[in-house]
Amino acid sequence: KNEVEQSPQNLTAQEGEFITINCSYSVGISALHWLQQHPGGGIVSLFMLSSGKKKHGRLIATINIQEKHSSLHITASHPRDSAVYICAVRWAGNQFYFGTGTSLTVIP
């Protein structure tokens, strides 16, 4: 049983396409995180959300607390966006729960 579900698992897009990655979770949380992981393994935090919407450059993250759902959008995708995108949540206790990740490949 995974408390955090992501879809799709894999995604291939043409350069310039609009991309959406979805994340659902099963319990109430204090915040949801979107992370980016490049092939080398290092993880970079993109967003932390507790409500509404955040935007950073071509990346937009939204969250609906009532529906326990979040989306990460990438506008005008570029090959350098190719990476694994992971959502993570933290609730009671100290541990984070991570989704299995969405592997994105953007083709020139």
Next chain:
Amino acid sequence: ETGVTQSPTHLIKTRGQQVTLRCSSQSGHNTVSWYQQALGQGPQFIFQYYREEENGRGNFPPRFSGLQFPNYSSELNVNALELDDSALYLCASSSYRDPETQYFGPGTRLLVL
């Protein structure tokens, strides 16, 4: 780029051996969490240390143990290695006052043969 470093970057061991992985936290961070990430999976929480004490543990057996030192650097020790222990091991540091913000290290890739 975060200030969290891990060593070694890669490691190969055989079944039954023991391994120690190291993590140096971001300056000023007194909390470190360790994660195991198997290929194609998201990270799984192993445990967290705060002020040199274990402060939460995930579903990992006792052969996974840790230490945190006064300078907040940390070690993950795994005894009696199994093939399934092959994974990327990540540490992440945070401040206890801001537990939501974690800074990840680059990871140590462990292969058990």
